[in-house]
Amino acid sequence: MTVRSLILPTLLLSFSTVGSVFATEQTVPDESPGITQQGGDTYAFKIGDVRVIALSDGTVPQDLHKILQGTTNEKIDEQLTYAYQSNPIETSLGAFLFEMGDSLVLVDAGAGNMFGPGFGGKLLDSLHAARYDAKDVTDILITHAHSDHIGGLTRDGQIVFANARVHVGKPDIDFFLDRGNAEKTGYEKLFFDQAIQILAPYVEAGKINRIDETTEILPGVTASLHPGHTPGSAFYTLKSQGQTLTFVGDIVHAEAVQFPSPSVTIVYDVDSKMAANVRSKAFSNFANDRDVVAAPHMPFPGVGHIRKAQKGYDWVPVNYGNREVKKSE
Numbered sequence: 001m002t003v004r005s006l007i008l009p010t011l012l013l014s015f016s017t018v019g020s021v022f023a024t025e026q027t028v029p030d031e032s033p034g035i036t037q038q039g040g041d042t043y044a045f046k047i048g049d050v051r052v053i054a055l056s057d058g059t060v061p062q063d064l065h066k067i068l069q070g071t072t073n074e075k076i077d078e079q080l081t082y083a084y085q086s087n088p089i090e091t092s093l094g095a096f097l098f099e100m101g102d103s104l105v106l107v108d109a110g111a112g113n114m115f116g117p118g119f120g121g122k123l124l125d126s127l128h129a130a131r132y133d134a135k136d137v138t139d140i141l142i143t144h145a146h147s148d149h150i151g152g153l154t155r156d157g158q159i160v161f162a163n164a165r166v167h168v169g170k171p172d173i174d175f176f177l178d179r180g181n182a183e184k185t186g187y188e189k190l191f192f193d194q195a196i197q198i199l200a201p202y203v204e205a206g207k208i209n210r211i212d213e214t215t216e217i218l219p220g221v222t223a224s225l226h227p228g229h230t231p232g233s234a235f236y237t238l239k240s241q242g243q244t245l246t247f248v249g250d251i252v253h254a255e256a257v258q259f260p261s262p263s264v265t266i267v268y269d270v271d272s273k274m275a276a277n278v279r280s281k282a283f284s285n286f287a288n289d290r291d292v293v294a295a296p297h298m299p300f301p302g303v304g305h306i307r308k309a310q311k312g313y314d315w316v317p318v319n320y321g322n323r324e325v326k327k328s329e
Ligand SMILES: [Zn+2]
Pocket: 146, 148, 149, 250, 297
């Protein structure tokens, strides 16, 4: 069975002559897991006194030749070779969790079953592996309303996180919940259909908080809007005891290409020029401030620093820790 007919809808863009962005026919994994098959996966680290947990939702293959813009296939291949990767690349779908007072906060909700069996949808396994349950989540911070970030919010039209309030950029709600914008802008209609399907139960239940300006949405957590990739793309900045972590959403999709060349954009951008500007500014700011960044499409756990390089920037993953940390440390 090919996946082309039934899954990875966000990847099957009809932009220009893209057709399927897959380089090869993919098959649904058989019952014996492939060598890169993991179960739920978690990685915990501290920002000040807040314990943050990266949660894997799985990975999906991406054909960079078909989805990147403002570069050439030769240049992409050269940059992938330099990074010991090759096209198509395997891209992480990530989410993050942290506990603060009485709040249990999830950042993005993964793809759910939007990509079909075998691709994404591991968020709840990862959440359970971290010893939490969907009903424990009180707040969900959505970086933007694409299906690989909101897909896990509902399953078969039902709310998955029954006790959570969903925070999302108002411009994304206004844009994606109005199908008329597909015709007005020429942006892929599927994204609108998916957002409506996924978010409708939360909208009807009055569980959406629409963010329209820089706001402290929880003590120590500030939301800010950075339109480009989508009109309501948001960063969420967590500060604790002098340390700062920013959840940046999709300012970067292809590490090996967009760090050395931040001007390279992706077909999923609603406004690619603005998206490139957001990326360049963010890379520069994070490199200067030395703050920690959490980026859902960086290789799991997707947490690291951005460093100025001779040409463009480098992604520096966080150092690995795996022991008990005493309160005094
Ligand atoms: Zn994404």
